[in-house]
Amino acid sequence: MAGPMQLALGFPLHTAYSCYILNLMVQCQRVHLDASFAALSDATRRGILERLGRADASITDLAEKFHMTLTGMKKHVGVLEQAGLVTTEKVGRVRTCKLGIHRLEEEAAWIERYRQLWEARFDELDKIVEELKLDGRVDGRKKRK
Amino acid sequence: MNNPTTVERKSERELVVTRTFNGPPHIVFEAWTKPELLKRWWTPKSIGISFVSCEADVRTGGTYRFVFSHAASEEPMAFFGRYIEVTPPSRIVWTNEESADGPVSTVTFEEKGDQTLLVLHELYPSKQTLDEAIASGSTGTGAAGEQFEQLDELLVTLVRS
Numbered sequence: 001m002a003g004p005m006q007l008a009l010g011f012p013l014h015t016a017y018s019c020y021i022l023n024l025m026v027q028c029q030r031v032h033l034d035a036s037f038a039a040l041s042d043a044t045r046r047g048i049l050e051r052l053g054r055a056d057a058s059i060t061d062l063a064e065k066f067h068m069t070l071t072g073m074k075k076h077v078g079v080l081e082q083a084g085l086v087t088t089e090k091v092g093r094v095r096t097c098k099l100g101i102h103r104l105e106e107e108a109a110w111i112e113r114y115r116q117l118w119e120a121r122f123d124e125l126d127k128i129v130e131e132l133k134l135d136g137r138v139d140g141r142k143k144r145k
Numbered sequence: 146m147n148n149p150t151t152v153e154r155k156s157e158r159e160l161v162v163t164r165t166f167n168g169p170p171h172i173v174f175e176a177w178t179k180p181e182l183l184k185r186w187w188t189p190k191s192i193g194i195s196f197v198s199c200e201a202d203v204r205t206g207g208t209y210r211f212v213f214s215h216a217a218s219e220e221p222m223a224f225f226g227r228y229i230e231v232t233p234p235s236r237i238v239w240t241n242e243e244s245a246d247g248p249v250s251t252v253t254f255e256e257k258g259d260q261t262l263l264v265l266h267e268l269y270p271s272k273q274t275l276d277e278a279i280a281s282g283s284t285g286t287g288a289a290g291e292q293f294e295q296l297d298e299l300l301v302t303l304v305r306s
Contacts, residue, residue, distance in 0.1 A: 110279045115152040122164045123147050124186035128176045131166040
């Protein structure tokens with residue numbers, strides 16, 4: 001699903017990629033993907049992503065390039081931001097937009113992958129604990145004999 | 146149902162993982178410290194990495210060396226360090242020396258009735274090093290190829306701990 005779209009748009013669909021390639025991403029909840037695809041259903045927003053794929057840009061730059069009002073551009077960027085496709089940062093009076101998911105979301109996603117790693121390990125460890133408990137009982141019986 | 150595993154970034158430099166096991170501490174300790182047992186759970190199938198070799202001399206001052214193979218990498222990857230403190234059956238402290246910015250890891254096994262509360266604590270040298278560990282494993286911007294590389298690196302980094 002991500003492949004053809006990614007090629008057509010010429011930019012990486014970070015979230016979708018991670019999901020399909022690795023089972024480790026929690027970000028790939030249906031809601032999140034729906035938001036991403038809804039965000040991509042609009043030609044202007046796809047154009048914005050294409051442009052941000054080449055260089056970061058301020059809302060004002062983007063509004064000029066797409067012949068839109070600041071308010072209109074803010075709305076589009078907001079939708080992309082909600083979908084986790086764009087992140088914005090305000091420095092002084094300028095809000096700069098770039099491709100990618102938000103830092104905090106990245107951290108949360110990393111921590112969740114890390115948790116899943118340990119969960120997978122510990123689920124295996126459970127089995128060994130059960131085995132050892134069983135061995136202990138057998139040994140105990142032998143000793144009592 | 147399995148007991149829940151939780152992870153928290155406790156502070157700027159610390160990550161804490163907790164999990165309860167349905168057995169006494171000496172058993173969980175044994176499964177953690179005997180290489181032939183550790184090998185059976187440290188690389189679960191879902192992470193796509195397997196042991197090439199596993200050496201662990203689990204006593205205070207001892208060392209360990211885990212070598213893994215990964216489908217995306219031809220070269221095996223080695224993770225190694227020292228045991229700073231080993232107190233059976235309740236506590237192990239070790240270093241992660243494959244990188245200069247590796248954390249010091251402490252695992253404790255606390256008896257709770259018939260169960261064991263395991264707490265794994267990883268203390269990074271600084272806020273920056275933990276931030277970088279997280280950032281290096283995140284999908285930032287850039288070409289798709291780079292992202293795959295980053296994700297592959299992440300898998301490697303995760304196994305280290």
